[in-house]
Amino acid sequence: MTSPLLWYLNRGTGIVLVVVFTLTVVLGVLATGRSVTPWWPRFVTQGLHRGLAAVSVLLLAAHAVLAVVDEFVDIRWWQAVVPFGATYQPFWLALGTVALDLTAVVVATSLARTRLPHRLWFLVHLTTYGAWAAGVVHGFGIGTDSRVGWSLVITVACVGAVALAALARVVAVLVGRSRSGRTGGSGGRGGRAAAHARQLVPDGGAR
DSSP: OOOOHHHHHHHHHHHHHHHHHHHHHHHHHTTTTTBBBBBBBBBHHHHHHHHHHHHHHHHHHHHHHHHHHTTTSOOGGGTTSSSSOOOOSSHHHHHHHHHHHHHHHHHHHHHHHHGGOHHHHHHHHHHHHHHHHHHHHHHHHHHHTTHEEEHHHHHHHHHHHHHHHHHHHHHHHHHHHHHHHHHHHTTHHHHHHHHHHHHHHHTTSSS
């Protein structure tokens, strides 16, 4: 089956998916921070992250189904899950398949999170960044309008948003470690030991 409607739906879901997936990744990066504010608690960020992640999964599934159903190009159902052997744009299609497979693994491990070691779940969850990157490159390479002005703006904006979120997170971690180091050097163990000594000696250690 083929029709212009299927193509528009396929391309449309792909573009919306990149935007929603990007927002999911950005919120995921921000949700790892420890700082909170009265007007934007961390649980709000985490809730939005989970909600957008669910929407991303649905959009990804719809995009893959539409790509297979639309017979304008030769994409078989198994090529949507196996990243090799495709006849149509094999490299770019393989990147989309990798994004789908990684997302499926992340979803499966998230559903079984309570039964898995936290470290294992966390390491698997990190592959979300790889799925996002593969998806963005897949859309840029295989999209027939990916080099049109508005499409380029969307792609650049998505990449920039993730890069800025990651940079902000790295800076926050480095600043936190720097503050911890200064605290530990001047008023850390030594300060706590002195305070403990003053408590043991009522006159503050004047003896």
